[in-house]
Amino acid sequence: MLDATLRQQLQTYLERLTRPVELVASLGEGDASIEMRDLLRDIATLSPLISLSEIGDDERKPSFSVGSPGHDIKIRFAGVPMGHEFTSLVLALLQAGGYPPKVDAAVIEQIKSLRGELKFEIFISLSCHNCPDVVQALNLMAVLNPNVTSTMIDGAVFQKEVETRQVLAVPMVFLNGKELGQGRMSIEEILAKVDTNADARQAEQINAKGTFDVLIVGGGPAGAAAAVYAARKGVKTGVVAERFGGQVLDTLGIENFISVKQTEGPKMAAALEEHVKAYEVDIMNLQRAEQLVPADADGLITVKLASGAALRSRSVVVATGARWREMNVPGEREYRGRGVAYCPHCDGPLFKGKRVAVIGGGNSGVEAAIDLAGIVAHVTLIEFDGKLRADEVLQRKLRSLPNVRVILSAQTTEVHGESGKVNALSYKDRSSGDQHRIELEGVFVQIGLLPNTDWLRGSVALSGRGEIEVDARGATSLPGVFAAGDATTTPYKQIVIAMGEGSKAALSAFDHLIRSSAPVSQANAA
Incomplete structure (x- = not known):
């Protein structure tokens, strides 16, 4: 099932296991069951800590569970997790086997504090590049919290169930039998849906933050580049984003980013976030900006958020990007995710x-x-x-x-x-x-695309297409506010151009700071 190279790579990963992992397969007679049996038998030979039983009685066949004796872990793969989902399988093996997850401690504590039975089912397709993030997030929740069950379901294998439950878009997540959401979701987004007190806690934390020197609104390529360039100047830098990574997360193949022959959007988004986190940048994810208020008498610009929180900064870089253009015809929104x-x-x-x-x-x-x-x-x-x-x-x-x-x-x-x-x-x-x-x-x-600028109407000048009007330095019509990327009038909406424009906007914001009367704080200031 696994070629020699993949076997060697997987065996190297499995050396990180610190406790036994138990695979229990529920198999039928078809080709998919044969493929699953071959895959699991291959995996079981790669580590003495992995055992395989083929006597499972789950109603979905073929499927298998991933667990660890003595630990209440409920992870199941219904279908053969190859293609984009192979990484989900590897991570499930590692995490069930005791390998620590690479997520913030606060997220881990939030997962562990969830109460009540949470039974997640995730319908996926193996060609979907958005699906693995959702599967991996829910699998991690199942590892950390015994109240959580996570089941990946390959829609191509279980087509009758897809039709019965009217699954017409992936990833689609059901919680306790009811639809929770559709599309790419990070673990933070999922927690925000199931942890009803999360928004209020986050708003309180954001309101308690001090003044920023450069506040970037948007976490796509332009916003990430602006954050790196601002942070390298030693000023207090923050990023507030509705979804860090932006539309790059929804891009499959990227073959025109100079020096990188080929990559995928989610990989690039992860690399952007890793680069930004290498600096002292305060990232506030899953926060939607609702209003931009011009500078007050103290020279502070305010960005109000949908959560009710507000942030203040001596300069702002807007990099909110764009979204898919809708047809705006009857039935489009009603049947989104339903065809x-x-x-x-x-x-x-x-x-x-x-x-x-x-x-x-x-x-x-x-x-x-x-x-x-x-x-x-x-x-x-x-x-x-x-x-x-x-x-x-x-x-x-x-x-x-x-x-x-x-x-x-x-x-x-x-x-x-x-x-x-x-x-x-x-x-x-x-x-x-x-x-x-x-x-x-x-x-x-x-x-095509529409700029995410509705929240800026009345505060900065917009073109007839709704794009933020910027000059050669990235400056908008509002002093201290700069903009970059697909939300602006800069032509050619490309990742490499957005990064350059984001860098330029951050340099312009820093120039504004040093030329204005407002003092520039240090990055490690309160």
Whole structure:
């Protein structure tokens, strides 16, 4: 099952086990059960601390549990955790075997303090790059708290259950049988959903913080670069982010970041956070900014948060990035996660053998249609313009596919559904005005980005597209406030450009500090 290289790598990792690990498999007769048996037998030979039993009686077959004798750990993998989920399996083995997790002590204590039975089920696809973070977070919770059960379910293996429970997007998490959330979630985000007192505690802690010299709002590439450059100047630096890593977390392949031939978005986001944490930067994650208040008589700018907390700083760098553009048609939000999706890599396998539409004829839309054509029965690509805007090489590939139809000059008007899931899409022919309806099961929206700047209206100048207007130094219309990245008027929304602009904005903020009358504090000041 495992090739020689992977076996050697895994064996090296398993040397870190400090206590026995018990694998209990529930197997059936199909190919997936054979594959799982081979995998588990391979793993059991790699460490004397690992034992395997094949007499499990779980209703989901194939599946297996990961535990440790004498420790109440409830982790289960329903399906063979290869692909992106192989890392989840390795971490489950290590953590069940006593290897300490690499999370903050405060997070560990919060997990251990959870009360009541918490039975999590996570539906995934092995091609989903967002799923492992959720699986790994819930597995860790199951290791640390005996009240927590974590079960990963491969939707491609358990398709009947996917249909019964109407799972049309991954990762999808159920808690005690009820839907908890869909999409990428960090362990902090999951805890915020299940620990009802977390928001109030965090707001109280944030309000108690002192004044910053440079406060960065946003934790994507631009925000991370700004934090590093500001911290290196020795000034008190803070980062407040709704989701550290930003949209990079939702990016699959990155092949144009100079000096790195190829990487994946989640890996880059983790590297960004690790780099920022190497400096004395106060990171306040899972906090959404709601209002920017201009400097008061003391020269302090205030950023108010959705939690009710407020932060004050002598300068601010806004790097809130952008989000997927929505169609804004009836049915889109109602059926999000029920057939309306935004990530073909993640959710495509759930539509195997079905009919789907892709909205958008740029590079993202055409790439999505090409990828989906290898999975689904049929793809209809709908483009508002009279021609596709994707690169010619992509268009040639698209035209070569027998199960793809392209409709130009078409305006999507409504997403239809029945019994809680998508069953059709309507569009208007922009040439004739005629209305058409397509029967299908999925709609993948790929029509670009919108800047996350709604909270800034009335405080800084925005363009007609809602982007923050900045000059060559990254300065906005408000003194002491700078901006960088996809939220600004800077052209070409690319990771490498965002990092450069974030660095520039931080240098400009520092220049503002030393030229203003406000004193610059030291990074280790209160």
